[in-house]
Amino acid sequence: MAGAIWAITESGDDGLKSISFEVIACGQALAEALGSSLEAVVMAADGSAAAEALGAKRVDAVRVIEDAALAPYTPDAYTAALAQAIEADSPSLVLFPHTYQARDWVPRLAAEVDAGFISDVIAHRVDGDETVFVRQPYQGKLNSDCVFAGDGPNIVSLQLGAYLADDAAAGDGSAEIVKQPVDLDGAASRTEVLETFQEVADRVDLSRADVIVAVGRGIGKQEQIPIVEELSEALGAQLAASRPVCDNEWLPMDRQIGSSGQTVTPKLYVAVGISGAIQHLVGMKNSGTIVAINKDPNAPVFSVSSYGIVGDLFEIVPELTNQIREAKGTG
Amino acid sequence: MKIAVCIKQVPEGDARLVIDADGISIADADLATEINESDQYALESGLRLAESQGGEVVVVCLGPDRAEEAIRRALAMGAGRAIHLNDPAFQGGDAAATARALAAAIERENVDLVLTGLQSDDAGWAQTGPILAARLGWPSATLIMEIEPEGDTIKVKRELEAGWFQWVRLPLPALLTIQSGISTVRYATLKGIMGAKKKEIAKVTPADIGLAPDEVGGAGRKTRTTRLYVPEKTTGAEIIEGDTATAVATLVEKLQKEAKVL
Numbered sequence: 001m002a003g004a005i006w007a008i009t010e011s012g013d014d015g016l017k018s019i020s021f022e023v024i025a026c027g028q029a030l031a032e033a034l035g036s037s038l039e040a041v042v043m044a045a046d047g048s049a050a051a052e053a054l055g056a057k058r059v060d061a062v063r064v065i066e067d068a069a070l071a072p073y074t075p076d077a078y079t080a081a082l083a084q085a086i087e088a089d090s091p092s093l094v095l096f097p098h099t100y101q102a103r104d105w106v107p108r109l110a111a112e113v114d115a116g117f118i119s120d121v122i123a124h125r126v127d128g129d130e131t132v133f134v135r136q137p138y139q140g141k142l143n144s145d146c147v148f149a150g151d152g153p154n155i156v157s158l159q160l161g162a163y164l165a166d167d168a169a170a171g172d173g174s175a176e177i178v179k180q181p182v183d184l185d186g187a188a189s190r191t192e193v194l195e196t197f198q199e200v201a202d203r204v205d206l207s208r209a210d211v212i213v214a215v216g217r218g219i220g221k222q223e224q225i226p227i228v229e230e231l232s233e234a235l236g237a238q239l240a241a242s243r244p245v246c247d248n249e250w251l252p253m254d255r256q257i258g259s260s261g262q263t264v265t266p267k268l269y270v271a272v273g274i275s276g277a278i279q280h281l282v283g284m285k286n287s288g289t290i291v292a293i294n295k296d297p298n299a300p301v302f303s304v305s306s307y308g309i310v311g312d313l314f315e316i317v318p319e320l321t322n323q324i325r326e327a328k329g330t331g
Numbered sequence: 332m333k334i335a336v337c338i339k340q341v342p343e344g345d346a347r348l349v350i351d352a353d354g355i356s357i358a359d360a361d362l363a364t365e366i367n368e369s370d371q372y373a374l375e376s377g378l379r380l381a382e383s384q385g386g387e388v389v390v391v392c393l394g395p396d397r398a399e400e401a402i403r404r405a406l407a408m409g410a411g412r413a414i415h416l417n418d419p420a421f422q423g424g425d426a427a428a429t430a431r432a433l434a435a436a437i438e439r440e441n442v443d444l445v446l447t448g449l450q451s452d453d454a455g456w457a458q459t460g461p462i463l464a465a466r467l468g469w470p471s472a473t474l475i476m477e478i479e480p481e482g483d484t485i486k487v488k489r490e491l492e493a494g495w496f497q498w499v500r501l502p503l504p505a506l507l508t509i510q511s512g513i514s515t516v517r518y519a520t521l522k523g524i525m526g527a528k529k530k531e532i533a534k535v536t537p538a539d540i541g542l543a544p545d546e547v548g549g550a551g552r553k554t555r556t557t558r559l560y561v562p563e564k565t566t567g568a569e570i571i572e573g574d575t576a577t578a579v580a581t582l583v584e585k586l587q588k589e590a591k592v593l
């Protein structure tokens with residue numbers, strides 16, 4: 001029988017992150033389709049609470065890799081610990097959430113255990129004896145189907161939100177909790193963790209805004225920002241931006257929406273000249289009504305929008321500003 | 332400080348992407364290209380470190396002949412010389428195969444620091460840097476937003492999710508993957524562009540770096556792309572048609588009456 005599928009979970013300060021259950025949901029679907037067993041894996045200095053939460057799900061076992069060297073997180077310790085476990089028990093497929101932490105160490109793990117690694121996967125399907133994983137290369141503009149070239153161990157990481165945590169089915173409580181011993185004494189971490197902090201000084205809190213106008217690289221240069229500022233004013237909105245706009249210092253860093261910026265859910269979100277890369281979408285896709293203005297009809301941003309206008313923002317936005325002013329009787 | 336910076340040539344952000352007849356890659360004809368965005372920031376960081384610490388920046392690029400355009404641009408920005416892994420055998424690799432080739436080339440260079448981008452804008456694996464570090468046997472840190480050299484060690488600020496950051500210290504030699512926005516990327520000056528023409532670009536084949544052709548590129552990969560395609564639209568926006576004034580009027584009406592958000 002093929003080796004088990006492992007679903008690697010991730011914990012933060014508040015315990016198990018919900019994305020862990022997205023990985024379980026995907027693992028359950030794969031285990032069923034492939035007739036494999038599924039194990040949830042906890043890596044922590046103390047994994048007991050996480051193990052209990054995972055044991056309530058439909059998994060064959062919860063594997064707990066516990067070691068004082070696993071807190072705080074360092075790539076060396078995590079790589080050494082999981083490499084030992086993989087070498088001892090040869091899982092066929094190891095699933096991860098595609099978090100910033102996973103980006104930091106899972107490629108190293110793949111090199112260490114000589115695994116194939118398909119990262120940032122949004123879906124899978126089992127085609128006969130081939131399991132196909134779908135990715136979104138070219139900044140989400142295209143999809144690709146990807147398969148492993150060898151038997152494994154093989155590694156997959158899952159895009160945040162691609163699978164639903166709520167789909168992780170509950171089990172009958174029979175999942176066995178297995179402690180997996182690892183020996184990390186010889187694998188001292190070379191990374192010295194100094195300080196973890198949030199840059200909060202004077203941060204604009206966009207999460208309270210009812211209306212947000214967000215501007216992307218399509219605006220072209222800083223001198224053109226007033227075009228969206230006016231729209232924002234007409235709408236009584238807060239002005240926000242995609243990452244490149246902040247990187248280029250056209251707007252301050254604290255206006256950034258997305259995985260490394262703020263997460264917002266206004267009633268109305270107007271995305272102007274934003275392509276809709278996943279790292280931006282995670283920060284705004286739960287907004288009430290989303291309007292996208294983009295010259296590219298295939299821009300991924302349209303897939304999460306309620307309304308779209310395809311065209312040149314330099315024509316559309318000033319017109320929209322005028323008509324909003326009229327509609328509001330301020331024109 | 333001797334620094335290697337890995338740069339990848341990728342389609343320009345606005346380039347029209349035409350799927351090649353092979354069904355798994357982008358057609359080369361008329362494709363506008365640029366240096367991958369985060370690699371531009373990696374190069375800028377390397378140049379700043381070499382300027383403040385003394386030393387040299389060597390650009391390393393795996394790609395076909397056309398990648399020379401990206402390499403020349405990096406040289407024009409200030410890199411000292413370049414290594415171009417250019418051989419048909421290198422093509423078609425996944426991150427594992429590419430990282431193996433880059434590692435073999437960099438191993439011979441005796442550098443203190445390797446910088447890569449955090450992710451390529453085309454393949455988007457977000458793997459090559461850390462795999463390369465593992466292959467070199469060096470520590471690594473990803474998503475770097477600030478670098479403070481300290482002699483034998485280096486202190487770096489990592490970006491975490493949702494506005495969090497973390498300072499960590501690594502012993503050298505080490506590898507860092509650079510996040511976009513770490514600093515302002517310089518433009519190549521006319522003088523730089525002229526000077527770049529005289530700089531060395533060493534073209535290397537697998538044999539030159541001690542690798543067999545089947546260890547790299549398509550033969551050395553561990554994953555295989557079987558199809559590249561335009562995604563089917565499942566859900567999506569109601570696209571409002573018409574000339575600008577009409578479309579905008581329709582939109583405003585829908586925002587008022589349908590969505591009730593105005």
Ligand SMILES: Cc1cc2nc3c(=O)[nH]c(=O)nc-3n(C[C@H](O)[C@H](O)[C@H](O)COP(=O)(O)OP(=O)(O)OC[C@H]3O[C@@H](n4cnc5c(N)ncnc54)[C@H](O)[C@@H]3O)c2cc1C
Nearest residue numbers: 216217218242243258259260261273274275279280295313
């Ligand atoms: C780890 C990581 C974290 C990240 N975090 C974030 C984050 O928090 N937030 C974030 O936003 N990004 C983030 N990114 C970057 C993200 O991947 C994208 O690169 C970024 O969101 C793209 O920004 P954009 O849409 O403004 O630019 P582009 O992708 O360049 O898109 C510009 C758009 O403007 C359109 N356009 C151009 N001219 C016009 C015109 N005249 N009229 C109309 N439309 C026009 C184009 O068609 C295009 O769709 C992160 C990336 C990584 C790897």
Ligand SMILES: Nc1ncnc2c1ncn2[C@@H]1O[C@H](COP(=O)(O)O)[C@@H](O)[C@H]1O
Nearest residue numbers: 337338393447448450451456457458459
């Ligand atoms: N062909 C290549 N040549 C040089 N560097 C590369 C190449 N492919 C990837 N890289 C480097 O690895 C980083 C991550 O790429 P990826 O793993 O494809 O997302 C890029 O930002 C580059 O710095």
